[in-house]
Amino acid sequence: MPQTPPQSLLSRYGVAAGDLERYLAAALSAGGDYADLYFEYLTTTSISVDESLVKSATEGISAGCGVRVVAGERTGYAYTDDLAPERMLHAARTAALIASGPAKTPAVNLKQQLERNLYPVPLPSVEAEVTAKLDLVMRADAAARAYDPRIKEVRVGYGDELKQVLVVGSDGSYAEDWQPLTRLSVFVIARAGENSSRGTSGGGGRVGLEYFDRGKPPEFFAREAARQALIQLEARDAPAGEMEVVLGPGWPGILLHEAIGHGLEADFNRKGTSAFSGLLGKRVASEKCTVVDNGTMPARRGSLNVSDEGSPTQNTVLIEKGILKGYLSDKLSARLMGLPDTGNGRRESYEHFPMPRMTNTYMLAGQDSPEDILRSVKYGVYAVNFGGGQVDITNGKFVFSASEAYLIEDGKVTAPLKNATLIGNGPDVLTRVSMVGNDLKLDEGVGTCAKDGQSVPVGVGIPTLKVNGITVGGTGKI
Amino acid sequence: MKPQAFPLAPAASSGFAALDFTEMDLKEIAGDVVARAAAGGASAAEAVAREDSEFATVVRLGEVESLKESGSRAIGVRVFFGQRTASTYSSDLSPQGLQQMVEAALALARVTSDDPFAGLPQPGEYGAVDGDLDLYYEDVYSLSTAGRIDYARRAENASMAVDPRIRNSEGGSFEAAAGTKVLATSTGFLGEYRRSHCSVSAVPVAQDERGAMQRDYWYSVARSLSRLESPEHVGQVAAQRTLRRLGARKVKTARVPVVFDPQTARALLAEICDAVNGDMIYRGASFLAGKLGEQIAGGNVTIIDDGAMPGGFGSSPFDGEGAPSRRTLVIEHGRLQSYLLNSYTARKLGLKTTGNASRGLAGNPGITCGNFFLQPGESAAGQIIAGISEGLYLTEFLGFGVNLVTGDFSRGAGGLWIRNGELAFPVEEITVAGNLKDMLRNISEIGNDLEFRGAVASPTLRIDGMTVAGE
Numbered sequence: 001m002p003q004t005p006p007q008s009l010l011s012r013y014g015v016a017a018g019d020l021e022r023y024l025a026a027a028l029s030a031g032g033d034y035a036d037l038y039f040e041y042l043t044t045t046s047i048s049v050d051e052s053l054v055k056s057a058t059e060g061i062s063a064g065c066g067v068r069v070v071a072g073e074r075t076g077y078a079y080t081d082d083l084a085p086e087r088m089l090h091a092a093r094t095a096a097l098i099a100s101g102p103a104k105t106p107a108v109n110l111k112q113q114l115e116r117n118l119y120p121v122p123l124p125s126v127e128a129e130v131t132a133k134l135d136l137v138m139r140a141d142a143a144a145r146a147y148d149p150r151i152k153e154v155r156v157g158y159g160d161e162l163k164q165v166l167v168v169g170s171d172g173s174y175a176e177d178w179q180p181l182t183r184l185s186v187f188v189i190a191r192a193g194e195n196s197s198r199g200t201s202g203g204g205g206r207v208g209l210e211y212f213d214r215g216k217p218p219e220f221f222a223r224e225a226a227r228q229a230l231i232q233l234e235a236r237d238a239p240a241g242e243m244e245v246v247l248g249p250g251w252p253g254i255l256l257h258e259a260i261g262h263g264l265e266a267d268f269n270r271k272g273t274s275a276f277s278g279l280l281g282k283r284v285a286s287e288k289c290t291v292v293d294n295g296t297m298p299a300r301r302g303s304l305n306v307s308d309e310g311s312p313t314q315n316t317v318l319i320e321k322g323i324l325k326g327y328l329s330d331k332l333s334a335r336l337m338g339l340p341d342t343g344n345g346r347r348e349s350y351e352h353f354p355m356p357r358m359t360n361t362y363m364l365a366g367q368d369s370p371e372d373i374l375r376s377v378k379y380g381v382y383a384v385n386f387g388g389g390q391v392d393i394t395n396g397k398f399v400f401s402a403s404e405a406y407l408i409e410d411g412k413v414t415a416p417l418k419n420a421t422l423i424g425n426g427p428d429v430l431t432r433v434s435m436v437g438n439d440l441k442l443d444e445g446v447g448t449c450a451k452d453g454q455s456v457p458v459g460v461g462i463p464t465l466k467v468n469g470i471t472v473g474g475t476g477k478i
Numbered sequence: 479m480k481p482q483a484f485p486l487a488p489a490a491s492s493g494f495a496a497l498d499f500t501e502m503d504l505k506e507i508a509g510d511v512v513a514r515a516a517a518g519g520a521s522a523a524e525a526v527a528r529e530d531s532e533f534a535t536v537v538r539l540g541e542v543e544s545l546k547e548s549g550s551r552a553i554g555v556r557v558f559f560g561q562r563t564a565s566t567y568s569s570d571l572s573p574q575g576l577q578q579m580v581e582a583a584l585a586l587a588r589v590t591s592d593d594p595f596a597g598l599p600q601p602g603e604y605g606a607v608d609g610d611l612d613l614y615y616e617d618v619y620s621l622s623t624a625g626r627i628d629y630a631r632r633a634e635n636a637s638m639a640v641d642p643r644i645r646n647s648e649g650g651s652f653e654a655a656a657g658t659k660v661l662a663t664s665t666g667f668l669g670e671y672r673r674s675h676c677s678v679s680a681v682p683v684a685q686d687e688r689g690a691m692q693r694d695y696w697y698s699v700a701r702s703l704s705r706l707e708s709p710e711h712v713g714q715v716a717a718q719r720t721l722r723r724l725g726a727r728k729v730k731t732a733r734v735p736v737v738f739d740p741q742t743a744r745a746l747l748a749e750i751c752d753a754v755n756g757d758m759i760y761r762g763a764s765f766l767a768g769k770l771g772e773q774i775a776g777g778n779v780t781i782i783d784d785g786a787m788p789g790g791f792g793s794s795p796f797d798g799e800g801a802p803s804r805r806t807l808v809i810e811h812g813r814l815q816s817y818l819l820n821s822y823t824a825r826k827l828g829l830k831t832t833g834n835a836s837r838g839l840a841g842n843p844g845i846t847c848g849n850f851f852l853q854p855g856e857s858a859a860g861q862i863i864a865g866i867s868e869g870l871y872l873t874e875f876l877g878f879g880v881n882l883v884t885g886d887f888s889r890g891a892g893g894l895w896i897r898n899g900e901l902a903f904p905v906e907e908i909t910v911a912g913n914l915k916d917m918l919r920n921i922s923e924i925g926n927d928l929e930f931r932g933a934v935a936s937p938t939l940r941i942d943g944m945t946v947a948g949e
Contacts, residue, residue, distance in 0.1 A: 056590070
């Protein structure tokens with residue numbers, strides 16, 4: 001909890017304890033196994049700079065409550081942006097249509113169970129002076145332009161939010177949380193003669209503006225974006241076909257998010273539609289691979305004090321020395337599968353019901369040195385930065401697109417390569433990880449995951465690692 | 479990740495037990511916000527108000543898995559102090575909420591930069607398409623809840639009845655949504671329109687003898703329930719698409735002709751739409767920047783944007799700034815004739831708006847296509863395939879991998895291998911790569927099968943010179 005807690009959601013909306021009971025009782029008026037109320041009050045800021053001008057500044061407020069009723073495998077859901085009692089009861093009764101049985105009585109508990117604060121921000125960014133934010137974006141703009149005369153276009157984006165949530169469950173769960181999120185991103189275009197290229201960088205987390213003083217300043221991201229763009233000016237066609245690939249540490253961890261992360265979400269496994277269904281206890285990766293999903297990391301973009309269902313988040317071991325140990329579950333999956341609730345039930349907003357989602361997904365550091373890993377490759381690709389990725393969890397095919405990559409020839413990093421997409425097969429790509437570096441890094445705080453129309457902030461990470469064979473989608477050298 | 483079957487964001491609707499927004503209506507609220515902004519000293523202001531409702535159900539293995547229904551309202555305001563602008567949005571439509579929202583925008587506009595190109599459209603640029611654009615039908619909500627669930631169940635049942643190798647499913651779904659959008663400006667524009675849509679889909683999962691699984695989907699979307707394809711048809715097509723993936727294998731890396739089915743061809747059109755987006759053009763962030771008037775594709779390529787097509791999924795009477803929607807020839811017989819612009823980018827480029835402004839609740843207007851499509855050619859899709867001895871019939875993209883600055887294109891893919899003019903076997907875990915500049919010039923054949931399943935559409939097409947990467 002913050003040092004001086006901001007106004008509680010209940011007092012802001014004049015919702016009394018008795019009201020909470022009434023709403024949950026209405027939700028369970030046709031029975032069901034569980035019901036919850038998810039109150040949300042979200043304030044946001046976004047600023048964008050283009051051509052060195054602050055062309056746009058936006059602030060907003062969005063608030064509402066979602067009512068969920070779960071009966072067996074069924075979920076009923078309704079939401080309202082008006083918290084007046086008639087609207088709340090209407091939403092509760094709408095959600096209750098999923099069930100058909102005698103009414104049940106909710107056990108309402110108004111005591112915060114979880115005492116933990118992973119993001120004790122001195123001042124949430126949304127409450128900081130806008131001039132401080134303008135300073136950050138203008139510094140980034142100046143630093144990118146000053147980096148090199150070939151940097152021609154610079155666009156800087158700043159965004160922050162404070163999401164105040166209150167989850168009240170019919171099982172007595174009660175959790176209130178204040179979730180800050182701050183992010184700065186820089187996009188540049190470089191030009192030399194007929195060639196143009198782009199570079200992008202960004203970072204942040206569940207932090208306040210002090211992050212840019214104590215952590216990485218705006219200049220860092222600006223120079224990083226500029227550096228990338230200049231390298232891409234020299235890039236040549238990437239090779240095409242299956243070959244050895246070395247991934248750099250940090251954001252290339254998107255490999256894990258796509259290759260195994262979604263496939264290990266419990267809802268897909270309960271339904272038997274994931275390529276990882278039924279593989280618990282089996283080998284899905286080389287012995288060098290231990291992969292976790294950890295929602296308890298301080299200040300990380302992907303972290304949460306509590307899940308969006310009010311359960312404690314955890315550090316869940318997904319793969320241990322190559323063996324599949326666990327799925328990511330939420331309350332519904334846990335109950336239906338007889339598994340523990342790993343606290344991964346998340347939702348984008350009060351307009352959505354939760355489902356299993358990742359938090360911070362990364363591989364533990366290994367023993368190999370990054371230099372040895374590169375030296376071991378006769379011909380391959382070294383990819384250090386990526387755009388996005390995607391996965392088909394049923395056949396296991398996944399992709400991620402390299403935004404900065406180099407050829408490796410005889411153990412040396414040589415020519416920069418044009419953007420190429422890498423494609424592989426989730427259940428076996430990690431069995432081809434032959435070397436794992438000692439340099440684990442997490443990404444800088446820019447990840448957003450979309451599933452079923454819901455976006456949530458996430459983190460990823462890996463140490464440098466070598467994959468013996470993965471398809472590189474270039475155009476050259478057949 | 480589950481495929482997004484529906485191209486439209488949920489809009490607003492009246493629910494099964496209509497939520498009764500009896501307070502001031504949206505036009506009054508939007509007008510009130512503009513008046514408050516002017517009273518607060520803004521030199522110009524613009525308000526967007528939205529009212530949306532949605533219904534969605536998923537039925538899995540014959541049982542209702544989820545049921546969701548709701549409505550919401552929200553408003554945003556954009557204010558100007560001369561050439562400085564800022565915006566705010568809120569879901570609090572009470573007088574105090576609106577006042578706070580306006581005051582926050584006025585305060586924020588004091589710290590943004592003077593931009594000589596900022597501003598609302600000129601008075602003469604406002605307008606709306608005459609007549610009914612056929613965008614709203616009450617019947618999307620005419621079914622009872624049980625009836626809607628039944629649609630979803632029928633789609634799934636049909637998808638699972640086709641073949642014993644389909645014994646699992648991610649479910650059949652039915653969705654309905656409708657909404658109202660209002661735009662009010664201090665220059666005297668006040669416009670409102672409603673739109674609706676409904677959709678049904680099925681996502682079957684097939685398994686072969688070795689236990690390997692494949693999943694695909696099919697859907698129908700329409701603005702009126704009466705125009706929706708039957709759930710049975712949707713389920714059957716979903717099943718065929720899923721079954722044809724069984725036994726998929728990788729192939730050797732090769733440079734071969736690629737035939738894009740209408741789904742993947744549409745994805746290509748969407749990239750072209752982004753490449754002619756005025757925001758990308760004036761920044762030089764598109765490979766088509768500075769190419770107006772040039773021959774950028776073969777003479778067989780004509781691409782049109784039409785925001786005024788009756789019933790179109792990308793249609794609206796006026797764009798996000800209040801300029802009337804219209805038909806624009808973007809590429810004509812291979813020559814780049816127009817970008818897609820809003821008033822800001824038009825000013826930047828010394829051109830006129832094309833009525834393609836997009837507008838969320840707040841922020842500066844962006845640009846979006848209306849109904850964006852490639853004009854069909856003469857050949858049947860079957861003929862195009864029959865003309866290829868070794869090649870790829872592309873039916874799916876995975877991931878992103880398009881660099882609009884350079885035109886570089888590299889995306890995960892799946893489809894069917896073409897051998898001696900026939901679809902021979904399914905292919906997966908491959909990529910297709912090239913550069914959009916070359917791809918546009920190498921569209922060697924265009925099919926006659928143009929069909930709109932969303933705002934962007936394309937017939938089947940064949941492109942030569944791309945690299946298929948596999949083993």
